Amino acid sequence: MKKILSLVLALALIICCFAGCGAKKDTLTVYTEAGFAPYEFVYNNEIVGVDIEIVKAVAEKLGKELVVKDVKFDTIVGAVKSGKADIGAAGITINDERKEEVAFSIPYSSTEQYVIVKADNNTIVNLDNLKGIKIGIQNGTTSDFMIDGLIKDNTLAGSTIVPYDAPALAAAALGSKVEAVVTDKLTAQIIVDGSNGAYKTFKLVKADGSDAAEVEEYGICVSKENTELLKTINEVLQGLLDDGSVAKWEKEFNDKAATVTE
Amino acid sequence: MNFIIEGFEKTFIREDRYKMFLEGIGNTLMVALFATLIGVFIGALIAIVKTIHKQSNKLKILNAIAEIYTTIIRGTPVVVQLLIMYNIVFVWSDNAVLIGIIGFGINSGAYVAEIIRAGINAVDIGQTEAGRSLGLSQGQTMRSIVLPQAIKNVLPAIGNEFISLLKETSVIGFLGVIDLTKAAERVISRTADVYFPYITIALIYLAFVYILNYFVKKLEKRLAKSDH
Secondary structure, eight states, rough: HHHHHHHHHHHHHHHHHHHTTOOOSSSEEEEEEEEEETTTTETTTTESSSHHOOOOHHHHHHTTTEEEEEEOOOHHHHHHHHHHHHHHEEEEEEOOHHHSEEEEOOOOEEEEEEEETTTOSSOSSSSSGTTTSSEEEEETTTHHHHHHHHHTTTTTOOOEEEEEEEHHHHHTTTTTTTSSEEEEEEHHHHHHHTOOOOTEEEEEEESSSSSSSOOOOEEEOTTTTTTHHHHHHHHHHHHHHTTHHHHHHHHHHHHHHHHOOO | OHHHHHHHHIIIIIGTTTTHHHHHHHHHHHHHHHHHHHHHHHHHOOOOHHHHHHHHHHOHHHHHHHHHHHHHHHHHHHHHHHHIIHHHHHTTTHHHHHHHHHHHHHHHHHHHHHHHHHHHEEEHHHHHHHHHHHHOHHHHHHIIIIIHHHHHHHHHHHHHHHHHHHHHHGGGGGGGGOOOHHHHHHHHHOOOOOOOHHHHHHHHHHHHHHHHHHHHHHHHHHHHHTTT
């Protein structure tokens, strides 16, 4: 029995060592969900996008090896908080609730909410028309929180949210499981550009034409304890914003994502 | 027809997306295989502890641990177990494939334990009595007389466990492992075309299960033959 017991302990030890391999110090682990073009998406079997370029620059500055992990969007902030990931970069909108959990960089991009519908749909043109229908949304995103809030305060009485892992997955369900998809501006445009004219998109406005939601700003998040890293990220980001790199990448990856999705 | 050609092109050919499916197959097979191995190891230990406890009332503490383990594992969903493993137990590691293997292995162990216990029970008690009366200790009897026969009994069932793990691992994308299912979702997140990716992976799973089933059946026949 002793032999078996020592065998078990040895095995447990080996497993622990192996699992520990993930926790190296010379790497910069970034969590993202690669279904959000142009910020992060899979291109030629690699994760690319604006966010990836930014964290590449950060890793370079720190002299660390970059590791990008493709996980579920709604787990990213939690993983950054628990220290599993060093950085969360996934076009994450800065909001108060997330700020309670993690620290955000300076904003590097802003967006508005857009609606995607089938091209032949002429009944849905503003916020009021979203009442009482099924709306497809990427799980855990600001679109999710916003529409959820509007349903709860009865602005969108009778509507239901159908959650998806990626906006494009939600768009694929247009006309069957959902009647409209709400997502961020650039993402919506890429999906529509790639749909061969099957879908169209427009800015989410109220019936009187005024903005339905505030402009949102994207930030990169790190653990609150990691003030050094946050400082470096802010320095790098400021540089990239000043020399126009971020704007250049937004256009570059927008084109890249749209041309190959056609 | 155009729809099929276009769908195929955009799902597999464009940007070499077939490579993602290949990577997915590799990860799915690897997780299922190693999880089965861990499952068999844990399952055998649990089964032996439970059997010895039942026969001689020894190993009270180990038996209690084994009982708690099977109760918890069989009483909670595997996805929840994986999320706990990934986000709480191994919070310091992000080796999702390995955590997945361990998670599924521990899960499988509880089920394999029952399989092996049934296998041990199926070995006539007279075998144990004979071993004991020849002067072998309880451990020796278990190791060299009962277990070899029990393992023969349960090999096909363990093959089936591997087959069901192969399918169950499709939830491992939760942890960010690019398994077969996650590969399909990644492609869909680019193409917004659901038909080809989902139908394809369904066919791939089916093909693997069909082939493995064939071998398990063959093994069953072989083992049955040598009984006579």
